[in-house]
Amino acid sequence: MTLGIVMLAHTALDRAEQVIRHWNAHGCPVVVHVDAKVGKAAFERFKSNLADLEDLRFTKRLRCEWGTWELVQATQIASETLLAEFAEVRHVYLTSGSCLPLRPVAELKAYLDARPRTDFIESATIADVPWTVGGLDEERFTLRFPFSWRKNRWLFDRYVELQRKLGLKRRVPAGLVPHIGSQWWCLTRQTLSAILQDPDRGLYDSYFSKVWIPDESYFQTLVRHYSTQIESRSLTLSKFDFQGKPHIFYDDHLQLLRRSDCFVARKIWSEANLLYDTFLGDPDAVVKGSEPNPGKIDRIFARAVERRTRGRPGLYMQSRFPNENWENGVTCAEYSVFEGFTELFEDFENWLAKATGARVHGHLFAPDRVEFEGGQTTFTGALSDSAAVRDYNPRMFLRSLIWNTRGERQIFQFGPLDIQDVSWDIARDANAQISIITGAWAVPLFQTNRNFADLRTEAALLQKIENEHLTALRSIHAKAKIRIWTLAEFIETPMEALQTVVDEITGKNTRRLTEVPKMVDLTGFGQFLQNLKNQGMHPYLMGDFPVDPVPENKKPAKRKPYLVR
The missing domain is CATH 3.40.50 (Rossmann fold)
Structure with missing residues (x-):
């Protein structure tokens, strides 16, 4: 026994x-x-x-x-x-x-x-343990805790704040060095009886009765007075x-x-x-x-x-829905977002699908419906093209789309006409590759036959929305791979820009592009922007777009050879 x-x-x-x-x-x-x-x-x-x-x-x-x-x-x-x-x-x-x-x-x-003669009890000073909970280290031994941390948390916190504010502190009994550790120990009769029969037990009991979580510090501290051999472990x-x-x-x-x-x-x-x-x-x-x-x-x-x-990157479910910014990656796989390209090029989505071999969607966040590839009404994972269903939680819609199709790169179009709830999500997502031609949303306005006053109002609204989106992309919190061109910059060297984004998607060892999408006719677009300026709206996101017609990229005529004698 x-x-x-x-x-x-x-x-x-x-x-x-x-x-x-x-x-x-x-x-x-x-x-x-x-x-x-x-x-x-x-x-x-x-x-x-x-x-x-x-x-x-x-x-x-x-x-x-x-x-x-x-x-x-x-x-x-x-x-x-x-x-x-x-x-x-x-x-x-x-x-x-x-x-x-x-x-x-x-x-x-x-x-x-x-x-x-060995006592097995975890016993360490506050400075030596990393697992104290609640922000109370030394203070658990110097403040009073008359209220339950679990049942009266508000009173507990307010009373701690009051003691801190008034500078109230209790003195640790002379000779005691507070230690903490696991509640579950195995002590020798000699050590345990010495603790229980200590002449100063009344003093110690009175002190520890006001310590926070005393069952993890009472024996752990007093054992240091009497044990001749401590194994600091349970x-x-x-x-x-x-x-x-x-x-x-x-x-x-x-x-x-x-x-x-x-x-x-x-x-x-x-x-x-x-x-x-x-x-x-x-x-x-x-x-x-x-x-x-x-x-x-x-x-x-x-x-x-x-x-x-942290969970698995990009996975959200009822059993583990993390707190904001606790997720282990916004999405689970790489994907690409193109902004302004479908407005500038004809049949851009089909061309991009051929050039990259990826799944290319339209505007997934369009106001009226989800534009899945090929006009599908449902997509992998039973995702519906219903705008109402998507807008119930647009952020989770994006994450579900990427999770459901992991192993296959997804590409979709985005712009100021779309629902903007995911703007910050894609900006801070390290898996996102974002290519944006700023101001390209003005091209469809230029091509419509509407009252100019209405066009001016819509242009001002779209520019404001895109500028807010650019603020997210240029934020210090942005982690996506982002390339931004103004419309004026892009049309100067479109082949170089297209080659760059395609290489990023497919890899650096691909061959040079031999087929490019057809750019829409921009004749008169410069004058359209000037008209917006004349009406009091400043279209600054397009860059320094010339008023004169955009010169066609024609090969220079061959010069006749001549001899120099």
Whole structure:
């Protein structure tokens, strides 16, 4: 009887009963504290079911909440009972009702027998741990916390702010250096009794009763006064996520738990029948003799945290919809956006599809409908061409389109006449390749036969919209591959510009373009822009477009040869 168990139980009492019988069957006395929040009838039934066990004690019940002093009090009461009634116990192991032994009890007892004076408790100073939660490091030991962090968060935060503002601080008792660590420890009788029988215990209890989360600092601090040999680690496997919440182990974690080589694991799901049947029901379990090493599975937990916080690039779903800017990439694959090209070239989409071999759509965000390639009404992933369906969440429409077609590059047209909800999304998306000819939206206006006053009004509106879009593209937050030409710049060397964007899509080793789309007739366009200026609208996004007719790219006439004597 060298090992005694202290258990704090508050839920799933049927599972706690199984574990108590397991400990007791292997010669370990157990003292149980059952949370006062458990109903009297349930407690009496639990107690009655275990009445046949001799080496089992129940303690006075306290009402415990997360991070409160009552958890320490419950541990103190149960530990005092264990030490008083079972004199042969040399090590006391603190567990919860959701803890499960992973290795044979005999192996744990042999491990502790080989280390009779060693205390196993995680104990580190605030400066040495990265996992304190809530922004309270040293302050958890110098401020007061009369309000529950979980139930009265607003009062908790306001009272902390008030103490900071007034400069109120409590003094740490002389000689104490605050330490923190896991709540779950295994201490020797000598060390534990010294803590519980300390002449200054009243002072220490009064101080720690006002510390935030004292169950992670009380024993962790006082053990430094009395232990002659500390192993600053817990023999219990307990993992926490990036929010400080404990990981819960399910049946599919069976092999993971075995690999850890830990003696006990915490936070076992009460319905994990396979885990309970495996670890409690195998009398011939293999004795490993290996050192507990939870670090062997840290890599898996790190990957789980990364998947939870970052997810798969471009994947959004009900089970994991990230906070804004938490997504691991706006989309999952590269795609291209062309702005102003369909306005400047005839049949541009078909030409681009031939030149790149990619899937080329029209204006996916056109106001009236989604212009899928070939005029399709539905597209991969059951995406509808309905503008109403798309506009319910345009941003998710784009991300779904890229996710559904991963492995095939998508290209679509965009402009100031389109829905602009995705403007910032494509600008900050590293997967986007954006090619824009600014001011090209004026070409269709030039080609229409409408009242000039109406054209002027629409031109001013479209220019304002495109300018706001350019602000996003030129922002410091923009991550897309962006090429911007003014209309005047582009028509000077259109072949060079087209070759550049096609090379970026298909790769640098492609052959030179042998076929180019036909540019629309821009004769008189310069005068059209001048007329807009004359009417008080300044079309500045087109660049320095000449008023005279655009010269045709004709080959110069061959000169007659002549001789020089």
